[in-house]
Amino acid sequence: MTTLTASDAREHFADLLEKARHTGERTIITRRGRKLAAVVPVEDLELLEELEDRVDLAAVREALKERDKAVSYEEFRKTLGLGEK
Incomplete structure (x- = not known):
């Protein structure tokens, strides 16, 4: 290089x-x-973009697995000890 x-x-x-x-x-x-x-070279850039897309896709898949563990905003505030609005 x-x-x-x-x-x-x-x-x-x-x-x-x-x-x-x-x-x-x-x-x-x-x-x-x-x-x-x-x-x-353009091929290097294209490979980098493909790898970034794969990382993003893996993150999305992981987030989708976590969506069943979602809590409401009110429950989240309670867990932080912020009480109700």
């Missing part, structure tokens, strides 16, 4: 895109020594 400053990345942007597309190279862009962004 390559690391470039923002100004170097700007200067060589077309090359960065071609390297990402043809060789799969990932490039970290920095500004003042801090990581700012990355140029990655």
Whole structure:
């Protein structure tokens, strides 16, 4: 993985895109020594998005399992010792 400053990345942007597309190279862009962004192949982005979707789906499935344990707002307040409104 390559690391470039923002100004170097700007200067060589077309090359960065071609390297990402043809060789799969990932490039970290920095500004003042801090990581700012990355140029990655589209396939990497698509994989990341698919993984995020899977994590989200797993969270939804887990939440659906928990819905039978739902309590009313009033019951929740009582469990916190807040009494009735």
